[in-house]
Amino acid sequence: MKQIFSYLIPYRARMAVGFSIKVAATIVELLIPWALSIMVDKVIPTENIGFVFAWGGVMILFALLALLGNIVANRMASLVARNTTERIRLQLFSKISFLSARQQEQIGQASLISRSTSDTYNIHQFIGMMQRLGVRQPIMLIGGLAVTLSMDAPLTCIMLALLPVMAFLVYLFSSKGVPMYTKVQEAVDRFVRLVREDIAGIRVIKALSKTDTERSKFAKINEEVVTRDQHAGMIMGAMNPVMSIILNIGLVLVLFVGAKRVNEGLTTPGVIMAFMSYVTIILNSILFLSRIFVMYSKASASARRISEVLNLPEDLMVEHPVGNVDSVVEKAVNEAEAAAAKETGAEFVLPQIIFDHVSFSYEDGDGEDCLHDVSFTVNKGETLGIIGATGSGKTTIVNLLMRYYDPDEGHIYVNGRDVRTYTSKELMPLFGAAFQNDVIFHDTIYENIRFGRDVSKKEAMAAAQDAQAVEFIEEKGLDTMLAIRGMDLSGGQKQRLLITRALAKHPQILVLDDSSSALDYATDARLRRAIQENYGDLTSIIVAQRISSIYRADKIIVLEDGEMIGYGTHKELMESCEVYREISQSQMGGGIDEA
């Protein structure tokens, strides 16, 4: 909570003003029953109607001042709560954007969503409540007791006797109810996850007639959220009636003892009338203070969840380059290649991409390797094809190259620098990437291509031309709004739009991860030709299931269970790699479609 409170610091001046107004308004409000007792005991008995009206006017003025002060202070409190929550949300969002893929998986996407929404909402509620009730109720309690003590000490003792009973009950209810709210929040996380998955996968759910299964899964988690909330609500809800009973017992006792004291001439009816109001004010303030306590417990659980994300250490640290980078890299480069270059007298060119004995596992190092001892190089302007069965590690190579994860062993170099030494701002602009299920945003076609970068409409259309997307983009218009996730586009159109986005900023390295699978052969071939002709020194990494998408590549990697079982040109692999030969024969019957 301390960390969350630090977000209030910029608003301390506004809060101080709001607090002062609130304190003044509450004190004025507290004086109204006292003014009533004066009216009953001192003003009315004078039978001076002018005096009665004048005193009545004072009471109305008190009420108006209290009302006005409360409105102003509450508006200031809301503003502080709103601005603070806005800053927390913004900070949280930026942090989430920079979390490593591993950290995102650890916390879970649904949990990240509910931490940014319902948890920040709880904080918002608490900050608002703290400034409104948190100031008002202690003054009401202490001030009320002070006024009543000065009016009639024995009657005040009745209330004082009830206070510990109420405090104990509040503690009892809260200690049972509050932990339940943490459980409610956990159930909400699961609820959000299911809703997200179901909405995203609505088509496949329908296609596989899984609507009933999903509905019953939804009903179950929905019921769990409701039941948990109900249990917590029931416990906390029982607090109000119990408190009301105590309050009414207090009123009856005050009336009973007060009436006796009036009869005995020890006090006056005006004091008893004021006391009735003060009993309600004082006991209610205990009730409201208990609500603040409950809200605090909810908010502190939320604050913990938010701080957990905000304080996550930087996973993919940027390391400082050590020594002469080029010489380190040269050593790391496939030695045979370097030696061959030296032998033939050819100039040795430093490859643009180097994987040097890279091993990686998603399981934080203790699971089986998803990639094992992978080494390859790609020169500037070359195309690398990656092929292999599903789950063989093709996407993992891309994930490591773009530093979504760091390898467990080995090194990856881009332009002669270990990727660990790049900041994300330096590394990412080198790449243009299109992944198979990449997101298309609910925005215009142009904005989906531009993606916040400096890309003119002309450049966007030129990229669309190369990505074979120009026909449908011209037909729809660059400024057409697309549906959420591009639901109003065909699979092939989506892929072409994603490739357009990847090409638009003329990256150094183009990554196409299974992103031409929905294109027909002829379009796929035209796309490859356009890239070759218009992006001369563009280095391409193409992950594909189809041989036709990669057979022209300068180098091809064949993967099986994370191991590189083949590396070379199409021709070399046809001779040396049995698996590649089999794939080729099954897809092309051994021959190649030169489309």
Ligand SMILES: Nc1ncnc2c1ncn2[C@@H]1O[C@H](COP(=O)(O)OP(=O)(O)OP(=O)(O)O)[C@@H](O)[C@H]1O
């Ligand atoms: N985020 C992840 N967490 C844990 N395991 C993962 C994760 N992503 C992939 N894997 C596992 O790593 C292995 C390699 O996955 P990868 O996505 O690289 O395969 P692929 O060859 O690209 O498959 P496909 O052709 O089906 O896309 C698979 O066994 C997969 O289950």
